[in-house]
Amino acid sequence: MKTYLVTGGAGFIGSNYIHYMLEKYGQAIHIVNLDSLTYAGNLENLKEIQELPNYEFVKMDICNKEDLASLFQKYNFDRIIHFAAESHVDRSIKNPDVFAATNIMGTLNLLNAAKKAWESKDGFLPDKRYLQVSTDEVYGSLDDGDGYFYETTPLDPHSPYSASKASADMLVKSYIDTYRFPANITRCSNNYGPYQFPEKLIPLIINNALQKKSLPVYGDGKNVRDWLYVRDHAKAIDMVCEMGELFHIYNIGGHNEKQNIEIVKTILDTLLELLPESDARRAGISYDLIQYVGDRKGHDRRYAIAPDKIRSEIGWEPETMFRDGIRLTVQWYLSHEDWMKNVTDQSYMKYYADMYGKR
Numbered sequence: 001m002k003t004y005l006v007t008g009g010a011g012f013i014g015s016n017y018i019h020y021m022l023e024k025y026g027q028a029i030h031i032v033n034l035d036s037l038t039y040a041g042n043l044e045n046l047k048e049i050q051e052l053p054n055y056e057f058v059k060m061d062i063c064n065k066e067d068l069a070s071l072f073q074k075y076n077f078d079r080i081i082h083f084a085a086e087s088h089v090d091r092s093i094k095n096p097d098v099f100a101a102t103n104i105m106g107t108l109n110l111l112n113a114a115k116k117a118w119e120s121k122d123g124f125l126p127d128k129r130y131l132q133v134s135t136d137e138v139y140g141s142l143d144d145g146d147g148y149f150y151e152t153t154p155l156d157p158h159s160p161y162s163a164s165k166a167s168a169d170m171l172v173k174s175y176i177d178t179y180r181f182p183a184n185i186t187r188c189s190n191n192y193g194p195y196q197f198p199e200k201l202i203p204l205i206i207n208n209a210l211q212k213k214s215l216p217v218y219g220d221g222k223n224v225r226d227w228l229y230v231r232d233h234a235k236a237i238d239m240v241c242e243m244g245e246l247f248h249i250y251n252i253g254g255h256n257e258k259q260n261i262e263i264v265k266t267i268l269d270t271l272l273e274l275l276p277e278s279d280a281r282r283a284g285i286s287y288d289l290i291q292y293v294g295d296r297k298g299h300d301r302r303y304a305i306a307p308d309k310i311r312s313e314i315g316w317e318p319e320t321m322f323r324d325g326i327r328l329t330v331q332w333y334l335s336h337e338d339w340m341k342n343v344t345d346q347s348y349m350k351y352y353a354d355m356y357g358k359r
């Protein structure tokens, strides 16, 4: 039975990954979810599986080296999937420090703990894998047009968020190059799907539209992001871990570039399509809610991933087309209004603070 350390498993992608893995492997794997439960961590995302005997939650901060050392004493991890991070660009513009602390120093702490645990006098123990979950944002920004990010594209991050993620990638690369540390780096495009915190574009627009609040679109609304359904990302991470060439970087994306304004309009159309005439939540939902607001500082114009390598070497393909994924996502938020309410009124924080101590 393989033991997985999943960091940041109470966040958006981490919790979707844990659900995916437990559905796929059942009792054949053991998952330890390490999360410090920042504002972005929500154990409600995992309540259906919290009692499983092969799942454990550990409240821990990756910035705390002593705690990490004791965790690695207790478990013999076979896989480390490192999601934990500060992840929101707008927050990084206002408060970069915590991004450097968690994303750079936290990653270094984790690398050191794993290196120590996996090193033997004959090199690293066999069949161990560390996977650094990174982002296409480390490549910087593309012009309007048809260029793509490849694994060989030079890193050129612009926001404090992407700079901290690029720094973490460089640390992982240095451990590969210096020690032959058994790692991979994956760089994925923008994710969407269930359990995404409503500070990010898609859940924010869904939530605001249901509240009849204005829908803020930055700048001219023509910035382009390349969207991938979160479950396809989870599957790609698992495939890279099991079939990827050790030490390699893999881009993950599904060729699904959309302008932000197009995303906002699609969400409104989908809400109107899914909500019956008789549903009170439908009234007042229209394009009139869209409000163009000042642009994000240093706003990257366009991201677009070339996923050729993961397709040809590993055989990964996205399974969920955008029109289906966005329907599933809007449907999920419509049927999980309690989840959204607990997040927006912050009661989720109080509930888990009572259980696991203050944040």
Ligand code: NAD
Pocket (backbone or CB within 6 Å): 007, 008, 009, 010, 011, 012, 013, 014, 034, 035, 036, 037, 038, 039, 040, 041, 042, 060, 061, 062, 063, 082, 083, 084, 085, 086, 087, 088, 102, 106, 133, 134, 135, 136, 165, 187, 188, 189, 190, 191, 192, 197
């Ligand atoms: P998220 O903000 O939803 O979740 C981050 C999780 O990390 C939270 O549960 C939080 O409590 C935890 N965390 C934060 N600081 C911590 C610390 N110091 N110690 C332990 N846990 C801590 O983020 P997400 O959107 O799920 O992203 C997960 C990872 O995927 C990140 O590394 C991000 O850079 C990367 N990524 C995200 C996207 C995207 O579109 N969201 C795309 C590509 C890559």
Ligand code: TYD
Pocket (backbone or CB within 6 Å): 088, 089, 090, 190, 199, 200, 201, 202, 204, 216, 217, 218, 223, 224, 225, 260, 296
């Ligand atoms: P976001 O979801 O924050 O992801 P990222 O910045 O990591 O790509 O934003 C996606 C795009 O949507 C980005 O171009 C910024 C834009 N955006 C808005 O126009 N309005 C908003 O309220 C938010 C949160 C984002």
